[in-house]
Amino acid sequence: MKNEQGKEQTIIMSGNYAAAWGAKCSRVNVVSAYPITPQTTVVEKLSEFVDKKELDANYIRVESEHSVMAALVGSSMTGARSFSATSGQGLLYMTEMLHWVSSSRLPVVATIASRGIAPPWNIWADYTDILSIRDCGWIIQFASTHQEIFDSILMAYKIAENPEINLPYFIVYGGFIQSHTSKPVRIPSQKIIDDFLPPPPKAGWDHINLNPDNPITHGNLVMPEQEYLDFRFLIQDAMVKSKEKIKKTIQGFNTEFGRDYKGLVELYCCEDADVVVIAYGALAEQNKIAVDQLRAKGQKVGSLKLRYIRPFPTDELLELFNGVVEVIGVVDRGTAFGNPTGGPISTEVMSLLCRARRKVKSLPCIWGIGGRNVTVEDQIGLYEKLLRIKNKNEYPTDETCQHGTVWMGLKIGA
Amino acid sequence: MGKPDNKTAASSGYSSWREIPAVPVSVPCKGSIGATGEWRTFRPVLDAEVCIKCGICYLYCPDGVMIYKEGSIPEINYTYCKGCGICVAVCPKEALKMVREKQ
Incomplete structure (x- = not known):
């Protein structure tokens, strides 16, 4: 299993192991993490790598997720490449320190195996955890395949450590559906990875550097008129400017490693589509099958996968809205209670509709919450709803549509 | 991205966001936020007769206002001492006590 300098190898592994391998192949210097289902096997695997000396890193054991991120604030400030992984409640618990990382402009990378938020306890795929902290100043990318989890970590450090960006980076995938299923993952030779992702500068980051020989105070009190x-503003500016760096890094990665990752969004059959469903994560990947089946019947439908939600792909969505699309459906696997739509991303996507030059109709949807199964047939059902809006201006009226949003699978009796 | 520029917190005074460093960082300097001794309600007073010159108050003082060399009786810099009372709490000989400042 040792990944030596030599050839590419293909290993069948879980999504969580793909995350651990991604960190290992990025040659992270420091790992700090606290086990939580469904993330646990990421850090188990990493501690095994460190124990067997297959990864030359410090593994810092702490008593909570809050301390995890606090430890990484310190490690990253010394210029060490730092990694963590968590889920659900653990992510919420580290929220305060997430701001310390982003506002100190530290290029920490963490993977999230998303799960439902308690109570009641739920450990299955639901992105409410990551969506709850979407405004903490971290880049947020969804990975919808095992290979993408591994590859994204290599790209994440490259983007995060860019001196013009210096923002931390989350890579998100669904609990169990992705974290605990196994698929083949191609692990390139370490030499090619090292060429793509050289070690961080030995002298530490330019902008902040903890060094006992040259002491500093950071996070100082800044008065209102200072x-x-x-x-x-600099953080927002870096977020917006990161879009070009992200696209360039993906292009470079595709060339170097023979992959085909898209930019901030991935369009599927959208060029001539009257009806497009906008989604993220594994549900967006599965949506392509529904598109294929409906296209076979002559329906002009498409699918747009949001690969990133921070920075938000504003230009890409406006381009879609200014094209030929007539109706969009926006699927949230997560909740934002009291939001205009009840779903965080549908609210954001629909806020852009007023900036489009054309009138586009929309239907926000909450799907797959707490790991509730969503089948291809269900997804075809959504397209049929959207086609009825397009053809007859008929919006859903059954009880699953509440306050203008479709709550897919809401139990409404026989 | 901007590098730290060794300005102190009290003297930032930038005119444009383009000039500021990426994060606020300051280098050590005396009293960067002013004469914090003015915050004090109680002042620590040392009884040199009782003091055993152990230096524990110097080690614990969070503001570094205990002037001490090994084997010497500490002096307190009242310009910056905020009067937190930690030195009083840690003194093994009760050589320090807190005395209310006069109005």
Whole structure:
């Protein structure tokens, strides 16, 4: 199983192991993590790599997720490439420190095996965890295949450590559906990876560097008339500017490793589509099958996968809205109670509709919450709803449609 | 991205966001936020007769206002001492006590 300098190898592994392998092949210097279902096997595998000396890293054991991120604030400030992984409640518990990482502009990378938020306890795929912390100043990317989990970690460090970006980076995938299923993952030779992702600068980052020989104070008190506002602007500015760096890094990765990752979004059959479903994560990947089946029957439908939600793919969505699409469905596997739509991403996508030059109709949907199964037939059912809006201007009226949003699978009796 | 520029917190005074470093960082300097001794309600007072010159107050003082060399009686820099009372709490000989500042 040792990944030596030599050839590419293909290993059948779980999504969680793909995350651990991604961190190992990125030659991370520090790992700190606290086990939580369904993320646990990521850190078990990493501790095994460190124990067997297959990964030369410090593994810092702590008593909570809050301390995990606090430990990585310290490690990253010394210029160490730092990694963590968590899920659900663990992510919520580290929320305060997430701001310390992003506002200190530290290029930490963490993977999230998303799960439903308690109570009641739920450990299955549901993105409410990551969506709850979407405004913490971290880049947020969804990985919808096992290979994408592994590859994305290599790209994540490259993007996050870019001196013009210096933002932390989350890679997100669904609990169990992706974390605990096994698929073949291609692990390139370490030499090619090292060429693509060289070690971080030995002298530490330019902008912040903990060094006992040259002591500094960081996170200082900044008075209202000083530059607090301006430092906040720099983070938003870096987020917006990161879009071009992300696209360039993906292109470079595709060339080097023979992959075909798209940019901030992945369009599937959208060029001439009247009806497009916008989704993220594994549900968006599965949506392509529904598109194929409906296209075979002559329906002009398409699918748009949001690969990133931070930074938000504003231009890509406006391009879609300014094209030929007439009706969009937006699928959230997560909740934002009290939002205009009840779903965080549908609210954001629909807020862009007012900036489009054309009128586009829309239907927000909450699907697959707490790991509820979503089949291809269900997804075809959504397209049929959207086609009825397009053809007859008929919006769903059954009880699953509540407050203007479709709650897919809401139990409404016989 | 901007590098730290060794300005102190009290003297930032930038005119444009383009000039500021990526994160606020300051290098050590005396009293970067002013004469914090003015915050004090109680002041620690040392009884040199009782002091055994152990230096524990110097080690624990969070503001570094205990002036101490091994074997010497500590002096307190009242310009910056905020009067937190930690030195009083850790003194093994009760050589320090807190005395209310006069109005």
